[in-house]
Amino acid sequence: MLQVSYIRENREKVLERLSVKNFKQPELVDEIISLDEERRQTQSQLDSTSAEANSIAKQIGELMRQGQKEQAEGLKAKSPALKERVKELGDKLASLEEKLQSQIVLLPNLPHTSVPKGVSAEDNEVAFEYGEKPSLPENALPHWELAAKYDIIDFELGNKITGAGFPVYKGKGAKLQRALINFFLDHAEEAGYREMQPPIVVNEASGFGTGQLPDKEGQMYHVGIDNLYLIPTAEVPVTNLYRDVILKEEELPVKNCAYTPCFRREAGSYGAHVRGLNRLHQFDKVEIVQISHPEKSYDILEEMSAHVQSLLKKLELPYRVLRLCGGDMSFTSALTYDMEVWCAAQARWLEVSSVSNFETFQSNRLKLRFKGKEGKTQLAHTLNGSALALPRIVASLLENNQTEKGIRIPAALVPYTKFEWID
């Protein structure tokens, strides 16, 4: 959520930035500005009317104490009109605030100046590419067939138990999952992140805090009976840990990480391109989250990006880094890097991480602030990234490392799997 004061004072810039994000309702900006103007006027009127009412009440109290009953009664007569006016203005203010709020949450975050223009994934900028794409034998298989061949992931069983998009990992497949989670967590800890184990169902306020609600209601599984949501990413609980918190400046940056299952409804996406592990309703992910001083957040974004890349290098996976264009970026982000790994048998890039700086967009909703030495309280910046999401990593490991004698586990992972081959 953008700050009204910022919009008010930077109208031109806001409009210009929104256009980079292909925002379709620029007229909202002016509506918000005029709504805010009316809101401020109304509040001024309300404040002075309340002040008058307060002062009369005080005088009455004073007169009563001195036993001057008649004078007190005289003053009381003034009260009803004021009271009515206070109520009127209060209602008006509340409705203006509500309207303002409902409009301002429709504005996406402003993209950073380095964000390329563009409307879709086609326009993303390849910032960096690393590693050799492996050349596979003629009879190479996509990962869903490899999974069946070695009996390590069972999509059919998942269908029976739950439905499509909920696979069952078996034997070395299950161990591989566990190994990757530990591998990612250990490296996050090494990079200074504190491991957390948050709840994986959250309340409405948390969904709002990180921006999933109200915009992306349909993306989450909703537990209606208790009005709770299954988390689509650990970002939600881990960032909301700091909702309504005022940190001390010297506590920054806050670095947390968490492994959680993630649940996404992914309504409307079916078909061949989402086969196998490519897109699931439940998957595992290790997330890294930072809360930063506004002046440091872009350095931190680079640091997080480097961390994610170091994991991919250790796993010996060819990858590329995309700088997302305005049109492809999420609603909440100011700058996002996507990391994609090469899946050799499918011959396509698959996103395994998304690292974003949200600047104050989330912290404004979360009321996540910090207080400097000078005593000034201001909004912190929040950032997060996947480090990493498992399914597509597994897909890529299976496809890229398939050989005559089985699937080779990269050396860095062997201490975690305790086996070198899936065969």
Add this chain to the structure above:
RNA sequence: GGUGAGGUGCCUGAGAGGCCGAAAGGAACAGUUUGCUAAACUGUCGUACGGGUAACCGUACCGAGGGUUCGAAUCCCUCCCUCACCGCCA
């Protein structure tokens, strides 16, 4: 699920219609003193919004929302949450 108790500032905790944005203590921060540490002393010590270049002023907030009253942290109603005990249970 049943019964009971309770939600006040960073924490503990007082306040029970006006003198309360809120005592007191602790924590924290700044300073004085001390050879260092500790102690002692002094001061600072909520947030948001509105107005003002600023000092500052106004308004709102004592779980949330309504109500009574000239006036509500305090009285009434509704809801939410927490804790304790019982039941069930990994």
